[in-house]
Amino acid sequence: MExxxxxxxxxxxxxxxxxxxxxxxxPDVYNRMQAGTKATTLGTLLFLSGIAIGHSACACIDxxxxxxxxxxxxxxxxxxxxxxxxxxxxxxxxxxTVRDELAEDTDEKKELLG
Amino acid sequence: MANLLYSxxxxxxxxxxxxxxxxxxxxxxxxxxxxxxxxxxIISLSLxxxxxxxxxxxxxxxxxxxxxxxxxxxxxxxxxxxxxxx
Numbered sequence: 001m002e003x004x005x006x007x008x009x010x011x012x013x014x015x016x017x018x019x020x021x022x023x024x025x026x027p028d029v030y031n032r033m034q035a036g037t038k039a040t041t042l043g044t045l046l047f048l049s050g051i052a053i054g055h056s057a058c059a060c061i062d063x064x065x066x067x068x069x070x071x072x073x074x075x076x077x078x079x080x081x082x083x084x085x086x087x088x089x090x091x092x093x094x095x096x097t098v099r100d101e102l103a104e105d106t107d108e109k110k111e112l113l114g
Numbered sequence: 115m116a117n118l119l120y121s122x123x124x125x126x127x128x129x130x131x132x133x134x135x136x137x138x139x140x141x142x143x144x145x146x147x148x149x150x151x152x153x154x155x156i157i158s159l160s161l162x163x164x165x166x167x168x169x170x171x172x173x174x175x176x177x178x179x180x181x182x183x184x185x186x187x188x189x190x191x192x193x194x195x196x197x198x199x200x
Contacts (some may be wrong), residue, residue, distance in 0.1 A: 002116035003115065003116055003119070005116070006115075006116045006119035006120050006188045007119065007151060009119070009123040009164075010119055010122060010123045010126070010159065012123070012160070013122075013123040013124070013126035013130070013160075014126060014134075016126070016127050016129040016130040016156075016157055016160065017126050017127075017129060017133075018156070019153060020129075020131070020132075020153060021128035021130075021133060023133065023134050023137050023150055024133045024134070024136055029145045029146055029149065030145060032146065032149050032150075033145075034128040034147050035147035036134075036149055036150070036152065036153040037153075040153050040156045040157065041156075043160075044156050044157075044160050045128070045132065046161040046162065047123070049165070049166075050123075050165055051120075051163055051164060051167045052165050054116060054120070054167075055167040057126070057172050058167060058172065059172070059175050060166070060175060061169065061170060063172070063176070063179070064163070064175070065176060066122070067163065067175065067179055067182070070179065070182055070183075071156070071159075071182065072190040073181070074143065074186040075156070076134075077170070077186075077190070078152060078186050078189040078190055078193070079149075079152070080188050081155070081189070081193035081194070082148060082149065082152070082189060082192070082196075084138065084191045084193070084197065085192075085194070085196040085197040087143070088147035088196070088197045089145075089193045089196055089197070089200075091143050091145055099119075113146065
């Protein structure tokens, strides 16, 4: 059981490392945000559940479940708010961007309002 | 054996934190810095839980929970500040 928990923890830490690598290497803010948020959510989830499985003696399952639920709910919200704010203050997208639907929507809204 | 694997996981997580620290120092815009701070907070939350299980202190889990809560509020407040000022 301990080995299984440790293996899951290692898997989670590898996801954390990949997310951090994405934050370092991606070309613009939005790509970095996507890599950082999604990969670290899964990585933290695996890390915490691996620790809870491995240390079943310390009776920390319930608090780990609360922490996992908390991270699943709050991490997308904060990254969404941050991406919206970054788009609003006009941080440029990378050259390889194909489509920017949020800009089209805000342009339409401005035209409707006159 | 299991303890060795847990230590390796903690070291990999520390390495991830170092990579985000580079982006925090380098980041050209303020949003980059906030993103990397967010990622660093999540990784350090995992490390706090690791230390709690290592030291067998159940109270450290509450520390991790409050830390995550405050970081979430901080990121949302920062996003709101960037969008339309305080």
